[in-house]
Amino acid sequence: xxxxxxxxxxxxxxxTEILKGLDLTxxxxxxxxxxxxxxxxxxxxxNVLAGKEDYEVTxxxxxxxxxxxxELEPDERAxxxxxxxxxxxxxxxxxxxxxxxxxxxxxxxxxxxxxELSTPEFMRLVKEAxxxxxxxxxxxxxxxxxxxSGGEKKRNExxxxxxxxxxxxxxxxxxxxxxxxxxRIVADGVxxxxxxxxxxxxxxxxxxxxxxIVPDVVHVMSRGRxxxxxxxxxxxxxxxxxxxxxxxxxxxx
Amino acid sequence: xxxVQETIEQVRSIDVDKYKxxxxxxxxxxxxxxxxxxxxxxYISARKExxxxxxxxxxxxxxxxxxxxxxxxxxxxxxxxxxxxxxYYAAPKGQDAPKSLDEVDPELLLTYEKLGIPLKEQExxxxxxxxxxxxxxxxxxxxxxxxxxxxxxxxxIIFCSIxxxxxxxxxxxxxxxxxxVPVTDNYYATLNSAVFSDGSFVYxxxxxxCPMELSTYFRINEMDTGQFERTxxxxxxxxxxxxxEGCTAPMRDTNQLHAAVVELIALDDAEIKYSTVQNWYPGDxxxxxxxxxxxxxxxxxRGKNSKISWTQVETGSAITWKYPSCILRGDNSRGxxxxxxxxxxxxxxxxxxxxxxxxxxxxxxxxxxxxxAGHSDNTYRGLVSAHAKAANARNFTQCDSLLxxxxxxxxxxxxxxxxxxxxxxEHEATTSxxxxxxxxxxxxxxxxxxxxxxxxxxxxxxDVIQHLPMEFMxxxxxxxGISLEGSVG
Numbered sequence: 001x002x003x004x005x006x007x008x009x010x011x012x013x014x015x016t017e018i019l020k021g022l023d024l025t026x027x028x029x030x031x032x033x034x035x036x037x038x039x040x041x042x043x044x045x046x047n048v049l050a051g052k053e054d055y056e057v058t059x060x061x062x063x064x065x066x067x068x069x070x071e072l073e074p075d076e077r078a079x080x081x082x083x084x085x086x087x088x089x090x091x092x093x094x095x096x097x098x099x100x101x102x103x104x105x106x107x108x109x110x111x112x113x114x115x116e117l118s119t120p121e122f123m124r125l126v127k128e129a130x131x132x133x134x135x136x137x138x139x140x141x142x143x144x145x146x147x148x149s150g151g152e153k154k155r156n157e158x159x160x161x162x163x164x165x166x167x168x169x170x171x172x173x174x175x176x177x178x179x180x181x182x183x184r185i186v187a188d189g190v191x192x193x194x195x196x197x198x199x200x201x202x203x204x205x206x207x208x209x210x211x212x213i214v215p216d217v218v219h220v221m222s223r224g225r226x227x228x229x230x231x232x233x234x235x236x237x238x239x240x241x242x243x244x245x246x247x248x249x250x251x252x253x
Numbered sequence: 254x255x256x257v258q259e260t261i262e263q264v265r266s267i268d269v270d271k272y273k274x275x276x277x278x279x280x281x282x283x284x285x286x287x288x289x290x291x292x293x294x295x296y297i298s299a300r301k302e303x304x305x306x307x308x309x310x311x312x313x314x315x316x317x318x319x320x321x322x323x324x325x326x327x328x329x330x331x332x333x334x335x336x337x338x339x340x341y342y343a344a345p346k347g348q349d350a351p352k353s354l355d356e357v358d359p360e361l362l363l364t365y366e367k368l369g370i371p372l373k374e375q376e377x378x379x380x381x382x383x384x385x386x387x388x389x390x391x392x393x394x395x396x397x398x399x400x401x402x403x404x405x406x407x408x409x410i411i412f413c414s415i416x417x418x419x420x421x422x423x424x425x426x427x428x429x430x431x432x433x434v435p436v437t438d439n440y441y442a443t444l445n446s447a448v449f450s451d452g453s454f455v456y457x458x459x460x461x462x463c464p465m466e467l468s469t470y471f472r473i474n475e476m477d478t479g480q481f482e483r484t485x486x487x488x489x490x491x492x493x494x495x496x497x498e499g500c501t502a503p504m505r506d507t508n509q510l511h512a513a514v515v516e517l518i519a520l521d522d523a524e525i526k527y528s529t530v531q532n533w534y535p536g537d538x539x540x541x542x543x544x545x546x547x548x549x550x551x552x553x554x555r556g557k558n559s560k561i562s563w564t565q566v567e568t569g570s571a572i573t574w575k576y577p578s579c580i581l582r583g584d585n586s587r588g589x590x591x592x593x594x595x596x597x598x599x600x601x602x603x604x605x606x607x608x609x610x611x612x613x614x615x616x617x618x619x620x621x622x623x624x625x626a627g628h629s630d631n632t633y634r635g636l637v638s639a640h641a642k643a644a645n646a647r648n649f650t651q652c653d654s655l656l657x658x659x660x661x662x663x664x665x666x667x668x669x670x671x672x673x674x675x676x677x678x679e680h681e682a683t684t685s686x687x688x689x690x691x692x693x694x695x696x697x698x699x700x701x702x703x704x705x706x707x708x709x710x711x712x713x714x715x716d717v718i719q720h721l722p723m724e725f726m727x728x729x730x731x732x733x734g735i736s737l738e739g740s741v742g
Contacts, residue, residue: 051697052693054689075696075697075701078697078698078699079699086694089694090694092691092708092712093713094712094714094715094716095709095711095715099708104695104698107698107700107701108698111699143712
């Protein structure tokens with residue numbers, strides 16, 4: 001599904017490398033968690049995968065379903081089935097959430113040479129997705145993310161994910177700013193999307209989210225690389241001991 | 254489903270040649286020599302078989318125009334116009350006064366068909382989407398046909414070309430022409446008064462609610478020809494009319510002048526809703542060619558409780574100089590101005606409104622959305638004033654500008670004058686950019702760059718789009734997509 005080999009990346013027009021030879025392989029149907037302290041390069045990784053312009057890949061490669069992902073424009077990545085749930089979803093004033101969803105879904109379908117959905121078909125899909133994520137009709141009519149609470153924004157992200165049915169999902173700090181109820185709703189939404197051929201990468205600072213979305217593999221990221229990988233128990237271990245050990249270990253190395 | 258939701262489909266479903274109205278109609282034209290003189294004015298007046306008083310009116314305007322100078326206060330730049338290098342009259346041969354559609358040159362009918370303007374009543378009636386619109390089609394200097402006249406006449410409504418009105422309804426024309434925009438109002442209005450060729454005339458009698466939308470479709474076809482149309486709309490006591498105006502021109506690499514005057518009069522308890530989609534040829538991306546659109550539009554809320562509402566979508570023209578205004582003379586009268594002005598390439602727009610509060614308890618509302626892309630310049634210029642006797646005058650103004658890219662400019666120039674302490678004027682203004690984050694978010698959901706811009710801009714102008722009649726809503730959403738092509742990347 002996703003193979004990252006020796007990935008080096010930096011912010012464009014800056015010298016400091018942030019990703020320094022990162023390796024990661026996610027197979028179809030797996031949920032991977034990437035944990036790490038602030039500044040370890042987690043956000044850079046998600047931005048590079050989504051194709052944000054401000055980042056520059058200096059070495060290494062990223063293969064998605066065997067193809068070079070870095071060659072694709074962000075909208076092409078989306079159409080190919082890569083979805084990023086943003087840490088800070090942006091507001092688009094005047095554009096109803098529903099309008100945005102329809103535009104996005106049909107743009108992706110068009111890029112894949114599929115017919116656009118009729119309005120009733122679209123409404124049925126939205127209803128299905130929104131009910132799962134506890135997103136009300138009223139919220140769908142409001143302008144995208146404008147005046148949404150932190151929890152509403154994140155629910156909206158996962159609802160888009162449910163609607164767009166991507167093959168690879170990247171969740172960037174989806175738990176940040178969520179209270180426990182919102183966390184549960186979001187996690188339920190993600191869990192319903194698990195399985196089949198879908199790969200999910202959960203990027204998080206805290207172990208808390210992983211109580212609800214139990215990962216198949218946990219990776220620890222530090223200073224731009226994956227420094228340790230293991231099963232779900234690794235997350236619990238981190239919860240106890242914190243990241244200090246990894247920083248030290250890394251320094252020593 | 255609100256039309257806004259259909260935006261992207263609309264934007265997508267159109268063919269995206271930059272300016273799709275840029276074709277030329279091959280038709281034989283009669284026109285006098287280039288240049289402006291008393292002789293030309295006499296020629297125009299004679300061609301239109303005008304009464305003597307009309308000729309006098311024109312000649313008087315011409316004499317006054319000769320003493321005036323071009324205004325220079327607008328934030329637009331262009332080479333000096335040579336007024337002797339323009340044709341002031343151009344008429345498709347044999348089209349002076351066609352009696353019915355059968356007499357209209359098929360080439361002309363084809364032109365309007367290409368433009369998507371229905372002129373055959375039976376086709377309009379058979380149209381899938383019920384909405385009927387009566388059309389006055391003005392081609393260069395003449396009105397070629399006006400539809401639904403008979404049906405409107407049953408309600409006592411007069412809808413015809415202004416040339417016809419001068420002959421058939423001289424009393425109404427005499428009484429109201431120049432009563433809102435005086436002959437000497439400004440340089441271009443005075444020029445228009447001297448040489449105006451055709452335009453529409455509407456009279457809605459007392460208590461009548463016009464049963465369909467009325468519209469005029471202006472088309473400039475001839476090269477180096479100015480279009481000087483004149484529109485006069487009178488809504489008598491307690492009446493209502495919604496009027497639409499559309500305009501296009503072929504792509505020419507020389508500039509063409511369009512200097513129109515529109516006068517609206519609303520008597521007691523009457524309401525006029527005037528909507529424009531201005532899509533004159535804007536010139537190419539380097540600023541070659543395009544229409545100079547120097548237009549004076551003004552409505553007079555002459556009666557108590559009257560209302561005039563202007564809605565404009567400005568996407569075309571190389572230069573736009575236009576301030577649809579309301580004189581709020583009647584007590585409790587209300588004026589509204591909703592505007593979307595989009596500039597791209599090298600376009601320059603200086604547009605806005607004037608709300609002049611004269612009567613008691615008058616209120617006005619201004620919502621202006623300017624979108625600047627490319628190397629364009631987009632200025633909102635607006636005046637809100639209250640006379641000493643305009644007790645309790647109220648105004649709310651909101652001016653929002655959106656910038657796309659780094660080489661365009663947006664400016665807001667509000668003038669506020671209150672001579673009564675009871676006036677309450679509110680002004681809000683914002684300037685924003687489409688942020689990289691907004692774009693990235695849209696792209697990472699699968700939208701293409703231009704789709705993303707069109708979507709964000711449609712969101713930005715939503716408050717105004719809602720005030721457009723259905724027919725124009727869809728067209729506007731398409732236009733926004735087209736106008737902003739090439740604005741990203």
